[in-house]
């Protein structure tokens with residue numbers, strides 16, 4: 001497992017996020033985790049099916065799980081930083097137990113808390129995210145070897161019969177955009193995007 | 201037998217578990233189309249959790265942490281499905297961050313049932329201290345909360361509070377007091 005992680009190319013969050021967004025053709029939902037993860041989702045181009053977290057560190061996967069359980073026919077992606085995921089590792093087992101096949105988790109692993117000053121996470125040199133996910137019951141978890149492999153894994157995940165987790169090793173760059181911090185509008189627009197509500 | 205059940209057993213149909221506190225909670229959830237119920241368990245909640253699992257209307261499951269459950273029902277709400285979270289007082293004590301950074305600012309009608317430990321015969325000092333943090337946290341965010349002590353008021357408070365949470369898009373905490381549930385005592 002360690003070797004798998006070391007052999008992966010170091011990619012870039014914004015580039016990988018843009019590649020993901022370019023593949024979405026069926027109004028898939030995308031949840032962006034706290035900080036850089038949702039900044040790059042915003043920068044990749046706002047879509048009505050995007051949800052941006054302005055707090056609640058670690059809850060990108062649980063929020064996405066909720067959307068996936070509410071709308072089993074829609075694919076739901078969640079983008080989470082490695083530091084954020086470490087706060088809520090138990091959520092991986094919850095997802096493994098429920099097996100929502102429409103949920104795709106993407107972990108942006110830079111080994112640091114980039115946005116707070118690039119301090120290394122406790123996991124940085126000792127733990128392997130894919131091994132943790134597999135050990136939590138998410139058998140369909142893999143490191144993306146490079147950008148092409150990432151795109152291939154996303155395509156596979158879109159027709160998978162169980163939840164998927166894709167871990168991406170990324171550089172230490174900050175996000176390239178900054179989400180408009182308007183939580184009520186973010187939530188309301190997202191609900192319109194999911195067809196739950198009509199605008200006034 | 202919980203005290204509240206003893207008090208009402210003469211008037212209520214004893215055979216119907218619907219008239220127990222947990223029966224009323226289950227029926228009220230159902231009537232309000234709340235079908236997703238994640239929880240971190242508490243001894244007192246056991247009969248409710250058991251009956252939720254037994255009823256195919258509900259998707260109910262344990263989460264590793266209470267804030268995870270809050271994230272799940274928040275996502276479900278945005279996706280058009282209603283949920284509620286069950287927890288103990290100590291679980292509520294882990295939620296200040298998610299309440300202040302997700303449920304309140306995004307205006308999500310988060311419905312919480314909190315089994316109240318730490319009062320009316322608590323035997324664990326830590327539980328009694330944790331309990332004292334709950335209402336100050338709720339009040340500091342101006343969150344609606346009710347402490348339910350009487351079986352005859354449970355349905356009214358729960359039903360109205362759920363409807364208010366949904367229509368005003370605001371969280372609510374329904375605190376299930378030992379006077380209602382019997383609580384947990386040392387010899388149990």
Ligand SMILES: Cc1ncc(C[n+]2csc(CCOP(=O)(O)OP(=O)(O)O)c2C)c(N)n1
Nearest residue numbers: 035036057081082083084112113114115116
């Ligand atoms: C509960 C909590 N603790 C700490 C913080 C401060 N904080 C905000 S973002 C962040 C780091 C996030 O790290 P990661 O998810 O790895 O993303 P990155 O910044 O590396 O892109 C921290 C520590 C917070 N918002 N909430």
